[in-house]
Amino acid sequence: MYKELDNLLATDTTVDSWYDDGCVIASEMLTEFNPSDWDELSNQVLSKPIDWQKKLAYCLDNECNVLELNILLSLLDTNDEELFEICVDTLRSFTDQESKKLILDNPKILQRVNDLLYTANLPVKKILQDFLSKILL
Template sequence: MFIELDNLLSANTTIDSWYDDGCLIASEILSDFSLNDWEELSNQVLNKPIEWQRKIAYCLDNECNEYELNILIDLLNTNDKELFEICIDTLRSFPIEEGKKLI
């Protein structure tokens, strides 16, 4: 599943098509992730282009799990203002109690 997600996030799309369709498809893929997929994503995310990172950060509120939280925290260490803002916005969608438990 990671390869499928990687291909989707690497595709050249318009902003409209990403927010209309791409992020929904990415969320569906993430919901089918295995532990190995999460590990692969965690290991690869910081090596990906900034646009790829922005796209994944936008989608990481699907399960509100520990992997998503850790990836978002890793992505916060950026000089890219847009990526930073996306991470903060996505973190806001985590349920407060669940977020406290994960932290």
């Protein structure tokens, strides 16, 4: 199943097409992943192009499981501001105590979110504030 997801994420699509159809298909694929698919995804994700990573990050909140969370946490170590914002947006769904602890155990994440609050546009600022309020509760 990993190969099918990889091919889908690598496909050049319009933004509308991705958000209308592609992300739904990718999310459905992720629900069918077995442990070896998750291992391959975890091992390959950081070597993929930024656009591929952005598409993936947008879809990683199906189950809100630790496998998805760990991939999102690995993607946060990026210089690409949009990828970072997508990851934070998706992380707002990870509100169980175990997920919060894993996020809080990475103080660089909270520091970067706080730093971005000063320069972010209004929609992104709302996402960042919502993330902080959910994680710090």
